[in-house]
Amino acid sequence: MNDTPTLDDLRNQLVDEIIAKRPLPAPIEQALRTVRRDLHLPGLDPATAYTNRAVTIKDHPNGPLALSCASVPSTVAMMLAQLDPQPGDHILEIGAGTGYNAALLAELVSPDGQITTIDIDPGVALHARQALNRTGYEHVRVMERDGLKGAPEYAPYNRMIATVGLWDVPASWWQQLADCGQLVLPLRWRGQTRSVALTRHGDTLVSDDMELCGFVPIIGQHGERTTDPAHGTVRLHHDQDQPIDPDQLAEVYSTPPTELWSQARVGSEETFDGIWLRATAFDDTVCRIEATKQALEDGVRRPAIPSRSPGLVSGNSLAYLIAERENTDPQRPSRLGAVGYGPDGMTLAHSLIAHITAWSTDRAAAPHMTIHPADTPDSDLPEGHVIDKADSRIVLSVTGMGV
Numbered sequence: 001m002n003d004t005p006t007l008d009d010l011r012n013q014l015v016d017e018i019i020a021k022r023p024l025p026a027p028i029e030q031a032l033r034t035v036r037r038d039l040h041l042p043g044l045d046p047a048t049a050y051t052n053r054a055v056t057i058k059d060h061p062n063g064p065l066a067l068s069c070a071s072v073p074s075t076v077a078m079m080l081a082q083l084d085p086q087p088g089d090h091i092l093e094i095g096a097g098t099g100y101n102a103a104l105l106a107e108l109v110s111p112d113g114q115i116t117t118i119d120i121d122p123g124v125a126l127h128a129r130q131a132l133n134r135t136g137y138e139h140v141r142v143m144e145r146d147g148l149k150g151a152p153e154y155a156p157y158n159r160m161i162a163t164v165g166l167w168d169v170p171a172s173w174w175q176q177l178a179d180c181g182q183l184v185l186p187l188r189w190r191g192q193t194r195s196v197a198l199t200r201h202g203d204t205l206v207s208d209d210m211e212l213c214g215f216v217p218i219i220g221q222h223g224e225r226t227t228d229p230a231h232g233t234v235r236l237h238h239d240q241d242q243p244i245d246p247d248q249l250a251e252v253y254s255t256p257p258t259e260l261w262s263q264a265r266v267g268s269e270e271t272f273d274g275i276w277l278r279a280t281a282f283d284d285t286v287c288r289i290e291a292t293k294q295a296l297e298d299g300v301r302r303p304a305i306p307s308r309s310p311g312l313v314s315g316n317s318l319a320y321l322i323a324e325r326e327n328t329d330p331q332r333p334s335r336l337g338a339v340g341y342g343p344d345g346m347t348l349a350h351s352l353i354a355h356i357t358a359w360s361t362d363r364a365a366a367p368h369m370t371i372h373p374a375d376t377p378d379s380d381l382p383e384g385h386v387i388d389k390a391d392s393r394i395v396l397s398v399t400g401m402g403v
Contacts, residue, residue: 007038010050017052018074028080031107032073040098040131041070070098071163075195075213082197082209083161083184085109092154092176093117094147094185095163095218099128103137105161116154118145120219148220150176157181165193165215167223167239168389169205169371182208186215188224189387189394190280191237191288192273192310196369203376207369212273223390229253229318233295236313238287241388248316249342257301258340259322260349264360265332266323272336274363275321276310279355281367281385281396285312285348289320301339312352317342319349321356336360368397 005013015032018024024032038049049055055070080101085091085108093102096119105115117140119125125144132140143151147162148170155176162185169185177183183198183205195213198205227236229249238244266272279286289311291303303309304323311320319340325333336356340349359365370382372393378386384397 005047007036007046007050010038010046011036014050014052014073018077022074022078022081024077024081025084027085027108028077028104031080031104032077034107035100035103036135037070037073037100039135040100040103042131069216070100071215076101076104078211078213079161079163079184079195080104080108082195082211083159083182085113085159088112089159090114090154090157091116091159091161092151092157093161093163094150095119096125096128096142097163099131099135099137099140099142101161101163102128102140102142103132103135106137106140114141114154115139116141116143116151116157118143118147118151120144120146146220147218148172152176160184162186162218163215164218166218167221169392171373171391174200174203174373186213188217189389190239190276190286191224191308192276192280194277198369198371203373205371210277210366210369212271221390230295230298230300233292233298234300235290236287236311236318237290238313239387242284242287242313244287244313245315249313249318252316252318252342253300255341255343255345258346258349259301259337260340260346260353261324261335261337262353262356262360264336264356265329266334266336267332268334270332272304272321272323272359274366275336275356275359277366278359278398279310279312279352280387281398283312283351283355284387285314285351287311287313289318304336310352312348314344314348315342317344317348319345319352321352368399370395370397 038046041049052074054072089109096117102115102117122144129142150172156178158178158181160177160183165186167188177200181200186193187196194210197209223240227244227246229252289309291306296302304321309321319338322337322339323334338349338352340346374391384395387394
């Protein structure tokens with residue numbers, strides 16, 4: 001008797017794993033059980049193709065991140081649920097990747113829908129085209145195109161989805177999305193990325209949902225900056241509108257750290273990224289701190305997650321999230337706190353403790369987001385915290401989420 005799982009077995013096991021953690025609408029579940037991810041990843045062992053992880057399909061020649069990759073299947077499923085494609089929909093996808101997501105979209109909008117997927121890299125676009133042909137989705141339109149420009153010749157679209165990270169909503173996309181149409185994109189602000197589901201209402205995009213995610217950034221947007229206050233071992237990732245000066249921070253780690261602890265605790269499987277999200281709705285000093293192994297060996301206090309933890313930076317001082325495991329609560333063994341460096345490190349640490357404490361009282365709460373064209377005057381913006389980008393103005397509304 002042969003107990004080796006078939007391709008159908010592998011695919012169904014993956015889908016079972018995904019829906020055990022997040023129930024999905026029946027059409028999306030069926031699409032995931034139908035489309036063969038292994039055929040979009042030729043040469044990869046099928047057992048690996050059907051694991052819940054990302055797969056790089058093209059390395060970036062000028063950086064550590066991939067140029068293109070097949071996204072984590074559970075993230076693909078989550079974003080499809082946010083987009084909620086319907087039969088007959090006309091959808092634009094930015095970031096063709098392997099073509100797998102376009103095939104799923106084609107399943108969901110058939111028989112009368114249209115899918116257009118675009119990618120700036122000719123090799124990636126060719127890969128997607130060949131995979132879609134190989135899997136029976138020849139009718140999906142694949143274009144080699146700068147994703148920031150969209151595909152206006154086939155607009156309007158009643159749904160758009162980006163499978164690359166965006167720092168801003170490009171101005172060219174606004175008129176390509178039909179009024180009342182849905183847009184899902186991995187949007188980055190203050191060093192963190194959320195898959196944001198938005199609905200267009202005239203000249204305003206209104207958020208319906210936000211989910212934590214991570215994506216390869218789109219080519220051509222340069223709104224995020226990296227500041228290095230520790231000579232290559234600690235990096236701060238922040239937005240261009242934040243006045244973070246590396247010269248002011250040059251000696252920040254020469255000062256003794258100040259640690260403060262909140263009463264908030266988390267379990268080993270419990271996310272605390274909501275602290276970061278809610279802080280961005282109040283505080284313009286929020287950014288991401290990345291500490292290398294060398295930094296930790298040099299004595300820098302370990303951030304809660306060394307590669308990506310929220311921090312607050314002002315002038316010549318900073319503070320960031322830390323965690324410490326204790327044995328007093330087996331359900332939530334890790335206590336959250338803040339460490340501050342620099343003359344105002346204590347003040348910033350107190351601010352971060354306030355964000356942690358407020359988050360801990362309602363851990364599922366999230367700010368409401370609206371996005372407006374860059375030329376929208378202040379008088380036409382709703383009440384809330386404004387973050388200005390190159391092509392848009394983001395307003396985070398925090399009703400009921402006081403600090």
